[in-house]
């Protein structure tokens with residue numbers, strides 16, 4: 030892990046740690062005084078829990094990043110059926126359980142087995158669906174994210190489409206870099222590591238990833254993978 034990355038990481042941790050510290054101090058103060066205001070206590074307890082959850086997510090991603098640099102635990106593919114694989118990913122509550130809408134899943138073409146690293150592909154699909162849900166949340170009239178699996182002659186394809194906030198053209202090229210986030214995200218939480226990791230995993234499979242988006246209209250991410 031390079032020095033720049035560690036610097037950014039410690040910077041990213043400083044702000045949630047400060048919030049946790051402040052909320053804990055306020056709770057401590059309230060508990061040792063006569064003021065009984067449960068709503069304010071609840072608010073600070075919630076703040077601590079939210080920030081801790083975010084930090085845990087950040088650390089999880091950093092673990093994945095360091096795993097990428099450890100060649101011993103790198104790409105380890107097996108032959109699997111992409112249809113069953115994606116159905117299983119959708120069944121697990123990791124991403125989809127957090128949102129009330131269901132992913133609209135469709136399959137095209139004749140099913141074929143493919144070379145899949147289960148850890149990496151799970152991460153790719155969950156990361157793209159997480160973005161599709163997360164960046165649609167605050168916008169009205171959004172429909173559930175679409176996940177399409179298609180089998181072509183030379184490759185198979187995963188496509189994730191949403192009708193969310195989209196991405197400004199000026200931001201598009203830099204989103205695959207560490208900690209890089211779009212300028213229109215507002216209060217939507219994120220570390221800016223997801224796409225960089227996804228791109229790395231796609232490359233491990235010798236695949237390609239493309240992102241197309243129109244600000245205010247939605248985003249589509251296409252991942253092409255060899256069999």
Ligand SMILES: Nc1ncnc2c1ncn2[C@@H]1O[C@H](COP(=O)(O)OP(=O)(O)OP(=O)(O)O)[C@@H](O)[C@H]1O
Pocket residue numbers: 090160161164191193194195196204209210211212213214218219220221222223224225247248
């Ligand atoms: N489907 C999408 N719709 C709109 N913006 C998106 C979408 N996917 C990615 N982005 C933009 O690209 C940025 C980088 O995405 P990435 O997944 O790497 O990070 P993140 O979602 O901010 O955080 P995390 O590391 O938790 O995934 C996001 O912050 C957002 O600005």
Ligand SMILES: [Mg+2]
Pocket residue numbers: 156159160219223224
């Ligand atoms: Mg993300």
